[in-house]
Amino acid sequence: MKERTDRWDPGITYVIGHQRPDTDAIASALGYAWFLNQTGTAVTAARAGQPGEQAQFALSRFDLSAPLLLTGVAPTFGHCARPQGSVGPDAPLPAAMARVAEGDRVVPVVDTDGTPYGVVTSLALARAYTAPMNVTAMLAQSCKSIAETPVTFLASDRISDHRSQLLRSETDDFLVVSDTGRFVGMATRSRILQPPRAHLILVDHNELSQAVPDAEEAEIVAVLDHHRLGNPPTAMPIPFVIDPVGSTSTLVAEQCRGRSLELPRGLAGMLLSGVLSDTLVLRSPTTTERDRSITEWLAKIAGVDVQAYGNELLHAAPGMSQRKADDILDTDRKSYDIGGVHVSIGQVEVTGLEGMQQRRDELVQALQDRRERENLALSALMVTDIVTGVSHLLCQGENWILTSLPFTRIDDHEFDLDTMVSRKKQLVPTLHAVLEDGR
Numbered sequence: 001m002k003e004r005t006d007r008w009d010p011g012i013t014y015v016i017g018h019q020r021p022d023t024d025a026i027a028s029a030l031g032y033a034w035f036l037n038q039t040g041t042a043v044t045a046a047r048a049g050q051p052g053e054q055a056q057f058a059l060s061r062f063d064l065s066a067p068l069l070l071t072g073v074a075p076t077f078g079h080c081a082r083p084q085g086s087v088g089p090d091a092p093l094p095a096a097m098a099r100v101a102e103g104d105r106v107v108p109v110v111d112t113d114g115t116p117y118g119v120v121t122s123l124a125l126a127r128a129y130t131a132p133m134n135v136t137a138m139l140a141q142s143c144k145s146i147a148e149t150p151v152t153f154l155a156s157d158r159i160s161d162h163r164s165q166l167l168r169s170e171t172d173d174f175l176v177v178s179d180t181g182r183f184v185g186m187a188t189r190s191r192i193l194q195p196p197r198a199h200l201i202l203v204d205h206n207e208l209s210q211a212v213p214d215a216e217e218a219e220i221v222a223v224l225d226h227h228r229l230g231n232p233p234t235a236m237p238i239p240f241v242i243d244p245v246g247s248t249s250t251l252v253a254e255q256c257r258g259r260s261l262e263l264p265r266g267l268a269g270m271l272l273s274g275v276l277s278d279t280l281v282l283r284s285p286t287t288t289e290r291d292r293s294i295t296e297w298l299a300k301i302a303g304v305d306v307q308a309y310g311n312e313l314l315h316a317a318p319g320m321s322q323r324k325a326d327d328i329l330d331t332d333r334k335s336y337d338i339g340g341v342h343v344s345i346g347q348v349e350v351t352g353l354e355g356m357q358q359r360r361d362e363l364v365q366a367l368q369d370r371r372e373r374e375n376l377a378l379s380a381l382m383v384t385d386i387v388t389g390v391s392h393l394l395c396q397g398e399n400w401i402l403t404s405l406p407f408t409r410i411d412d413h414e415f416d417l418d419t420m421v422s423r424k425k426q427l428v429p430t431l432h433a434v435l436e437d438g439r
């Protein structure tokens with residue numbers, strides 16, 4: 001069984017970017033966590049997956065480690081387990097009685113190697129103590145002789161996967177063991193029904209469909225982003241910043257500059273990478289004056305030339321050759337619910353569109369597989385040539401969508417998007433218009 005090493009801690013607030021993290025998602029998580037820690041809010045930078053190749057390039061270029069990996073933020077039984085004193089299987093009943101006197105409702109019976117044997121309930125103890133037998137013999141009985149087998153869960157089990165079992169079961173106390181079967185603690189029903197929740201600050205995304213798995217079970221405490229709004233209501237008011245600039249790294253760096261903080265060189269380089277990556281070195285139509293201004297500030301601290309480093313960075317993106325079709329589709333893929341339908345759009349940056357032509361059939365097939373597997377109305381890949389600044393769209397989807405797309409159709413599965421290079425600012429808004437009015 002897989003031992004989970006990345007369990008979230010309810011006492012920590014995580015600053016985390018979207019799944020399949022790109023350079024901006026990694027940079028803004030690291031940068032914003034630094035900013036918050038500097039300004040008095042203790043947080044930990046995190047990521048929701050393996051950083052893309054370009055992000056890895058930027059991290060090693062500026063000598064930084066990737067933020068902490070969180071593979072999911074669902075409350076687990078481990079989060080609800082209270083470590084509790086136990087008795088050995090051969091311990092006499094008074095040992096368990098002493099624990100009950102301390103206030104424990106049930107007493108776990110655990111072997112010296114940590115393997116749980118069962119539990120002694122206070123009711124079982126009361127019955128043993130009132131049984132018609134010689135007192136000395138009664139007190140000499142072992143705990144294992146009256147132990148019961150409790151309902152047991154793995155510490156790594158998600159509570160939400162076991163709700164119905166919990167509702168059916170009659171006990172209020174559950175035993176929790178590690179993946180290797182060792183005693184972890186006891187969890188009460190009331191604790192399990194109100195488990196601790198992960199605290200997340202979302203950067204570079206705000207839609208839960210793009211967030212770390214199980215984010216719907218977490219508490220979103222703040223958002224800093226530059227994408228379309230697509231988030232559910234929160235129970236409490238939260239700081240929520242969506243600003244349509246070229247990158248989230250821009251927003252983070254502006255806050256650092258605004259407070260006159262001394263940004264370390266490596267972080268400045270990483271934030272610069274976030275800006276240059278998202279804006280295709282300030283050439284994307286998403287680029288604003290604020291991105292240009294912050295780029296200048298960051299480049300100075302990082303000590304790099306914007307154009308030279310920008311080119312290096314864009315070429316560190318993995319492109320298409322030597323990679324599996326699935327990989328190309330998944331590297332920078334985002335899911336959206338638009339006008340009631342599920343849509344998934346990947347984007348890959350290439351230097352020249354020829355490589356795409358060679359892999360076309362394979363990619364179109366992989367898009368179809370995804371479409372079926374995930375029940376998508378549209379499954380697409382935006383292939384952007386960063387040299388000439390044009391894109392093509394490969395896609396599989398419902399016919400009414402494909403025939404409504406306002407792009408030059410090259411064939412059944414390929415469209416010429418002309419000088420469109422931004423999924424966020426150009427492609428997704430166009431899809432909105434089509435999917436929301438088109439039906």
Ligand SMILES: [Mn+2]
Nearest residue numbers: 024204248278
């Ligand atoms: Mn971004």
